[in-house]
Amino acid sequence: MSHRSAPGDKPLLLCFSHLRWGFVTQRPQHLLRRAAAQYHVVYWEEPLLDDHVEPRLDQFPQGDSDVTVVVPKLPHGMDEAAFEATQRQLLKDFLGGEQPAVTWFYTPMALGFADEVQGRITVYDCMDELSGFLGAPPTLLPREAELFRRADLVFTGGRSLYEAKRERHRSVHCFPSSIDTAHFSRARAEQPMPPDQAPIPRPQLGFFGVVDERMNLDLLRQVAALRPDWHFVMIGPVVKIDPETLPRPHNIHWLGGKHYNELPAYLAGWDAGFMPFALNEATRFISPTKTPEYLAAGVPPVSTPITDVVRPWGEDGLVEIAGSAEEAAAALDRAAAHRRDPAWLARVDETLRHQSWDKTWAEMQSLIQQAAAQQGHA
Template identity: 60%
Template sequence: MLVCFSHLRWNFVQQRPQHLLNRAVADHLVIYFEEPVWEEGLETARLDIHAQPSGVRVAVPVLPAGLGGDQAIEAQRGMLDEVLDAHAGQETIFWYYTPMALQFAGHREPDLCVYDCMDELSAFRGAPPELVALEARLFDLADLVFAGGQSLYEAKRSRHPSVQVFPSSIDKAHFIRARQPGRQDPADQRDIPHPRIGFFGVIDERMDTALVARVAALRPEWHFVMLGPVVKIDPASLPRLPNLHWLGSKSYQELPAYLAGWDAGLMPFALNETTRYISPTKTPEFLAAGIPLVSTAVRDVQRPYGALGLVGIAAGEAATVQALEAAMSRPRGPWLASVDRYLADLSWDATWGAMHQLMRQRAERSLPMAVTASDPAAGTGRRVHV
């Protein structure tokens, strides 16, 4: 049984946890513990478990509104104990995305403990002050640490004797649908003129909305299609221009239809502590869709994507406009051929397979403290020392 502890809602947006755990169900019973929700008028805490089509079981602690912090932790501890006791005798894997879960899970010792570190959560707005100390404890407890990008790996590798880098991967079959000719434009995008430059993903403090506004003002004839939920920032703070179109959240299944109608993509990440270690999953997704892409100078986009000429890297509005013009005007054929060569060996199936192999080896106590693993982002078959 694999029990995942996450700060992300399963049905929020499709990203790393969903891609990996939807594959883990082939080998394990997967229970995905979300953070609690609070219910007015509730007298007794309960655990709601929802089976997903993939087989993942999403466990949501439902707590009475107003329950104190210590009481909330105790309630979740009891819920976890009930789940584990109901499957007593099974091999148990704890898979952490948030160190905060140690507050209610740290009293149980699984057969294998994995920390899949996909973000530097301590840099996010509103991060709990105890997060840093809990992460230090998690490093002590973890048998394996997976880093979600090269920059995160470099930041974390000295903190644990067995850290592996597994950058963002790609569901090529899903996003390559955007290349199919004749796809019908979604209704809310149909009347937006071309050229269209698009973004999809969570819209939060990591987006440089001022840069978006300046680029849109420089090119009023271009139209910018922005897809995604607005989180941790005031929607009223988003820039409003006639050529800026904030279309809200779209499902994962809808994304290829939107991307099919774009002439270029833009990843306007702010360069600050919240983006210092990010490895955006959407980078290979844009490329699989065949969308020429320009990004700000995020390290894990600069290398390898920028260095290989697959993504344009720009700083400031003038350079961003210039890079978008170049991306939209160059012949697609040679660039797409380079993209497809790079993406050929990149897949979430391969990433999960490599992770699972390391987990099996570690469970058998045969994994050396320094290992050599294939880099799933390389796409070249080269070996990297981790």
């Protein structure tokens, strides 16, 4: 099975990612759907393992854009050398001798099998400090060092990451989480309440996102105990932690994962947003995409003191910052009052007016074109 571009086709952007395309909508989907206006985007996921499968690639064209998701299927039981050698051969067969115009990495681990790909421009979009995540492989940091040597451009997903990476490469550029304002602003209008949220009493304080080692479950439990008449609506898949450890008092409601298109309807019923992030290695450099999404929805958020939330959102008075349960309870009171404050909403709108994923992608594409021109590949 191979990929070959016929004459006149868009150039190939080949992206290697540790994130499933269909898991939750975040930075890769926002950027690469926009990239698909100029490129045919191939999104290469980590393998899925099966007891009874011959090595193969499954391809899933995305009907809403010129993106094809590619998923290697491999048998269980391979050692690391065979695991990477098999992916290298699948990739070689897929490309059929073609080399991408742009090779885009979200994970340095892909270098274990993609080291022979010679894209004209190599981009490392460093959206997280993956070495701080639970279960990070020991080879990640050496492979990241190699990716820095190979890359023409390095983008970072926030200011903290930029400050940590800027001395490691000649061309590092800060692109914090951006916003699809039109999508999330739908939450400001009256709309039918989702059936699983409708029976939950008000006030409602909400969270949406992945529930994993980055969440401070003890803080959530403590705030819920301090405010037994408040109801905490928790939306998102649970990964890497035991669901049995989730606090389940009467006023914490775990509704599971929702589609991106459903989120505005849930946000419309919330009095404030809550981001109870733990302060640990996994959150040291995060720049939560949900921060501007809450704001665009008109839902005032409260966050623990994550650096890229404090700067600039907390300093600008758009997000309440709280460290302890008592501080969070008081901050949620203040945030809920902002929900009805036209002056607060006006400041939100003025700030978000200067941000969009369209703008972010346009600036990234300009840097790619400049890098290509410098190499004689205009």
